[in-house]
Amino acid sequence: MYLWVALAIGVLGLISALLFARSVLASDAGTPEMRAISDAIREGAEAFMRRQYTTIAVLAVVIAALLYAGYSFSPRTAPYAAVTVISFLIGAVCSGFAGYTGMYVSIRANIRTASAARTSLNRAIQSALRGGAVTGLIVVALALIGLGLLFLAFGGFNHPQEVPYRLVGFGFGASLVALFAQLGGGIYTKAADVGADLVGKVEAGIPEDDPRNPAVIADLVGDNVGDCAGRGADIFESTAAESVGAMILGAALYPVFGLKGILFPLVVHAINLIASTVGVMVVHSKENEEPMHALNRGYYVTSLLAIVGFAVAVYFMLGARWWLFGCGVLGMATSYLFVVITEYYTESRYRPVQSIARASLTGPATNIISGLAVGMETPAMPVLVISAALLLSYYFGVRGLEDAHVANYAKGIYGTAIATMGMLSSAAYILAMDTFGPITDNAGGIIEMSNQPESIRERTDKLDAAGNTTKALTKGYAVGSAALAAFLLFSAYLEEIRNVVVDRVSVPGGYMPADWSFNNVNLASVPVFVGALLGAVLVYLFSSLAIQAVGRTAQYIIQDVRAQFKENPGIMLGTSKPDYGRCVSIVTKAALKEMVLPGMLVVLLPLVVGEVFRHFSSSFRVGAGINMPSIHGVPVNLSGAEAVAALLMVGTITGILMAMLMNNGGGAWDNAKKYIESGQYGGKRSEAHKAAVVGDTVGDPFKDTAGPSLHVLIKLLATITLVLAPLFL
């Protein structure tokens, strides 16, 4: 019954997304001049998306084939080969579709927002937020419907404890597409941005968003493909991966809750859809109000409704165990605290940004040193929040399930899973706020390029500032949810390994100790420690490759712009139009080429570690091996599974910290520049401003390429290890 309700709400979510899209698309689309610019952005974005999804599709098919081959190799896993690959492909297609439709609406909402800004701030905000809400609702609804239907199709009502494991392919498919979407989009957007700035502002001395710059359309396209499509795919995989993880843990609690515990995550996302739709609808701003206030009101309404919905769901589905409701509240509190901490580190009102601005007085070197110091400081408070949330929600879980006859560990971990669900229960609204950012950014660009009067620009500048804030906050939210979910996904991996081991020893001579579970990832064992080291290195190497990719791609743009200025001197005089399309096409090709290497590194490393380490001799085992699953007295060799677990866990820790450093450091640099531009320390064109521009440029690939890609990397690691788990034994 709960599944049908959830699915129905999922469909309703899709319908309300459609209605939002219709209401946005029906509004005025501005002057022909504005439309010309908007059309150029749209064409560029669509061309990029087409090519990108073609590339990703090829990669996905190759990986699907490998996955099928890997699963077919052993008679133990062969029966699951087909289901796993099917759910992988469906996950990948849904993820791509979520990213694509989100962007489809955004690149049409930008001009409507620009047009609305000519008359009313309120209508502009509503237009941008509703455009963003389309992405938010579609993403969550697709994850809900996709998982729900697969659960049905795989016979979830008959084998409820087994089917969740068959869904891991869906999460992996979603993550894989998300990684490449975020990485390719992130490289595109920052290469275009850095390239356009360096060659336009610095070399040619023309302002930002000047129509004479041949790279200016590529820059605006970047906002859409990087921020909208990338973040959409990112949140889609969060929703999918964390739901699958929570369903697996629910399966472990089947004796307590039955089917309800497994379906709970899907119901939470149904609540999410309702609460977020209402939240988006109530947003309404006065003409002279700060746009952030209006957006925050919507967030509070969403959170309140989500809490109420959560309480109802706990009452009906989890037997009114209020400790578990407490876990959900903890999750929401965590997401709120993450937003507050991110604000502290990235807004110019507070010490960190001001210290960077002050350091700009002594030049770019001290600006950079100070920004890096702020970046390295940022993880401390969020980690304390996450630690408290994990410990408390674990404890609440144990208390809430005191009477249940399962191990304490399973109870506690289910508590952390519910906290994660709580954190994600406003995801659709958060994503709408996030997509608000690139839409308003584009609207500002269109207004600027079509030479609208100053008063309208002021309005779009206000919107743009709010969009920058929402983008920074949602990045904080995304890291926070990744950190909290990490634990849930580790546990799903451990459950999955246990499952595989049970399967493995169910042969003649096999022995399974009654109380054995694979929850021992022992850092004191050499292979595990080596796995941990490799996990940490993966994060560093991936970040390095992503940043280098931006640099290389930006070089292509710089060369093309220089060539265009040389070939056609009329561009600078304003007498002839530059060839925007050529720039767009060059950066598209380069970004897609550059995303393959770092992406494949993430996919292949866990596979290689698992496959190599599973052949390690038993002399690497720690402890006496009593009471271990064994076949004919020989303990099952878990070296591969353990090393991969350590890779996953330490890779996650390293990734979370590095992502915070990059996101917040980059955001702080950006706002330190804006703070100086607002007239502090000499204002625009002062030496301090020049130094701050250097910091901002350094921060760009941090906060918009490597940082957001790391969120996705963390979750991809979790889902890929889940899918490959059977191959590590």
Added chain:
Amino acid sequence: MYLWVALAIGVLGLISALLFARSVLASDAGTPEMRAISDAIREGAEAFMRRQYTTIAVLAVVIAALLYAGYSFSPRTAPYAAVTVISFLIGAVCSGFAGYTGMYVSIRANIRTASAARTSLNRAIQSALRGGAVTGLIVVALALIGLGLLFLAFGGFNHPQEVPYRLVGFGFGASLVALFAQLGGGIYTKAADVGADLVGKVEAGIPEDDPRNPAVIADLVGDNVGDCAGRGADIFESTAAESVGAMILGAALYPVFGLKGILFPLVVHAINLIASTVGVMVVHSKENEEPMHALNRGYYVTSLLAIVGFAVAVYFMLGARWWLFGCGVLGMATSYLFVVITEYYTESRYRPVQSIARASLTGPATNIISGLAVGMETPAMPVLVISAALLLSYYFGVRGLEDAHVANYAKGIYGTAIATMGMLSSAAYILAMDTFGPITDNAGGIIEMSNQPESIRERTDKLDAAGNTTKALTKGYAVGSAALAAFLLFSAYLEEIRNVVVDRVSVPGGYMPADWSFNNVNLASVPVFVGALLGAVLVYLFSSLAIQAVGRTAQYIIQDVRAQFKENPGIMLGTSKPDYGRCVSIVTKAALKEMVLPGMLVVLLPLVVGEVFRHFSSSFRVGAGINMPSIHGVPVNLSGAEAVAALLMVGTITGILMAMLMNNGGGAWDNAKKYIESGQYGGKRSEAHKAAVVGDTVGDPFKDTAGPSLHVLIKLLATITLVLAPLFL
């Protein structure tokens, strides 16, 4: 017998250090003009050291009192309170003495090297290297003699299996002094460097090492107190901590080797002393040879002798188990590979430095991005080397001890311990090469400031370049040894906890399973995961604080230099001398104030985590708790000990990677600047050069403050957890 031989060689090591010192001090001390500069450096360095050691002494006494109180609190640990505190204080004093004497000779060797450079390159090299060898030999000899005598004094021959645990205080004392020495010195040296550069080169437009700059003596003092004294204390604690760790593991193998296994690490250091003395003596350079070639010859001779000595020691002490000799060879190979990899990332012949230099063409932002990308790439190869070394030496250990009746884990870990010993078996020579750096740097400064002819400057420039290379290489070596030793020290901690648990359950109703050992640091348990997160955050926060300290201290210098220029216009005209002492005194005070906060963070966090988590309820325990040590059926609560273990391990992993990023990134920026200065990409005073100077300045606090302090932090974490272990249960 072996102990007496080792101690005798230790005394011989001290004597040969004395002879080297005499031979250096007896040589010509240059012109009166040169002596005036050298005296100013000496006075500044000695004033800093006096104040620094006073501050450290106060901190050490406070910590000793806390340690005594903590140990006295429980009747189980009270009997060890006095011994632990005594060995702590002796370790601290030895460490301070090692740092001080090394610096004492260096600040006198600098002028002798400068003077020798006026006539012969060979004599200059020999003077600098022998001055450095004094530090190297004293450091290793003191560690050997200190540990040997404490072993005797605590009755090592009667209770050989217990006494090594009583030595952990020695390692902790050494690490504590090393951390503050490296941190205070590192802040001093880079604040003086950055401050002098910003206000001299950038603001006043005078060249480096110009006598008109009031901060120039402070800058030269910094080379001594940061590099000589800091690195001396660093290697002292490495030697001490790793020897204690290896002795503890030797105690676990007492049934196999008896006393010899425990004394083996001390004998290896005796070999180290002999091999390094010979290595230093054979260094001899032709007038037109690259100085690095001569230094490398000495390194090869040292390594060869160390291998031979190692083989002899294995033959007599470890029963000719040649697999174990293989472990030693692996350790030496690891140290060689680390040096090669560091060369690749920091020398201008190779891609990384060249890519940074090329990126400087498009300005400081791309220079910084490219340098950070290189820095993040650097850990990959070293981690592969360390992983291979750990896996192989573990395997060799198991093979070499196949016939012994101890657990595989103990065998394998002893193998990694022997590999660490192998890596450290040329430590004295490496340290001599390292101290060579600041001596030649100072010699160059003295030559520059006393206006010597161009031909002599060329000679000191060559020496200086070699000194920069040796400094970079030894940093690579220091991280490598920290990484390899990390595992050994983890294992010592696990042994120590087991020991404490055995003690704990030896009461009526206590139960100790026969095969139980504490080797389970389970990342899937929430408290352990939180400990791991906190360990990673510690590294980030510490780095942030250290870098911020440099920035703040540099500001004081800038202000003072500006004030001096204003008060006394004669300085810039060259008619009156600036007040060098005032700058030295200001930066001394500021650096010592700034080192306290980050230093105390490292000391207090493990204590707080251990004490808080030991009170966690049993509901956080993973697994059923069968076969656990217990008292009246209640399992011993290991939450505190486990969380600290994870903090230690993940803190170590994060620290190693971050240290590599900072050391190699900083070195690469430095050499990219030098590469451009050599005439590439427009040479000196080009735009690319300006951009490269920004990168170099950013790299300074990375490679000379935060990076080297992280090596010490890693080892301090290991020793502090060893000492505090009894308090976590």
